[in-house]
Amino acid sequence: MSKFGVLVMGPAGAGKSTFCSSLITHLRNNRRSCFYVNLDPAAEEFAHEPDLDIKDLISLEDVMEEMGLGPNGGLIYCFEFLMENLDFLTEALDPLTEEYLIIIDMPGQIELYTHIPILPALVRHLTRTGALDISLCAAYLLEATFVVDRAKFFAGTLSAMSAMIMLEVPHVNILSKMDLVKGQVGKRELKRFLDPDSSLLDDDEMTAGIEDDGPADPTDNAAMMRGSSFKRLNKAVAGLIDSFSMVSYLKLDVQDEDSVGSILSYIDDAIQYHESQEPKEPSDEVELYGEDGFE
Known part of the structure; x- marks a missing residue:
């Protein structure tokens, strides 16, 4: 039985955890099941408590203290330790049914998405047929304020493209924090950044x-x-x-539920969520017509 998930990625400060929180709220408001996985070993505060937290296995603070490593080295060590203990993920995710959307919140160090092979190995484990078999989509967030500095915007877009090539899963790229650029960039000008070119x-x-x-x-x-x-x-x-x-962007304003719902619809299309759902029978308790065939 297939499972469905979204891997929320992007540089530090892009709004990944805020997006996860808004997505969970939207799903619950629409009576959809979700399972929230935090894979950031340095994260401490959550709007929604994770259903599975990597800090129950290993934390960045403990690694830095005991191993004498810096933040980046400590983070890589945490993920190497996770890869040696994948049962931590498998045992929690295996019982989930296809009705769930698994939301995986990733850390912000872009090394994980560019040139280190740890994350591709993790994605292969999550998506491998016969194991967890998760139909996975990557959502890469880039802060919308990057459009003000075009060199910075293209550097961020290059990192998004690198993640797409490394992970080899369906990908949704998102310009987050759209509320921060209102009044700074016109709608026509902003539209040019959604399909970036030289x-x-x-x-x-x-x-x-x-x-x-x-x-x-x-x-x-x-x-x-x-x-x-x-x-x-x-x-x-x-x-x-x-x-x-390869790279095009969707706009996200987490304060706007319609914006969050629109992003979710693209994620659902990428993972083919709705195609796997069983048709629901009309409620037997609701009678639209009387015995004579009229309302």
Whole structure:
């Protein structure tokens, strides 16, 4: 029996836990079952208490204290420990039926989604046929304020594309915190960022019309960020993203239930949730017509 889940990812501060909370609230309001898994070993506060918490297995604070590791090294150690103890996940998820949406809240260190093979191995375990067999969708969140700095936006988009290539599962990319850019970016301008291409850099005030005055002082950060080399780098990154044509975004405002519901509909389509649900019989208690065939 298939199970269904969404892996909520993205850089630190993108609003992953807030999105998970809003998604759980929306599901419960619509009488849908969900199972909330926290895989961030540093997370402490939750709007909805997790049904399964990695900190019951291992916590980042304990690892840093006992192993003498920093936050990034400690996080990788936590996930390596999780991969050695996958029964922790399997025993909790195996009894779930296809009616549940499994929501997996991930940490914000982007190393996990770019060049370390731990997360792809975890995804293979979750989706493997004959085991948990979860139909999984990845939801990658990027903060909408990135659109104000186009170089930063393309760097975030590159990390989203890297996650898509690494994980090889259906993917939904989301611009979160849309309420923060209202009044800063017009609707027509914002629409251009939903399907990003290199033309966004052509009219960027930070990079347009810059002449190459020779090598900049590498210790002068402001000069380096304004220089022609930085412009060429951004153009190369944007061109790479454009050539793959993989990344497009959905808009998310967690304060708007319709926005959350719209994101959920895309997730449901990606994992084919509704196609597996049994048709529901009309309630026997509700009689629409009398014996003579009229209301």
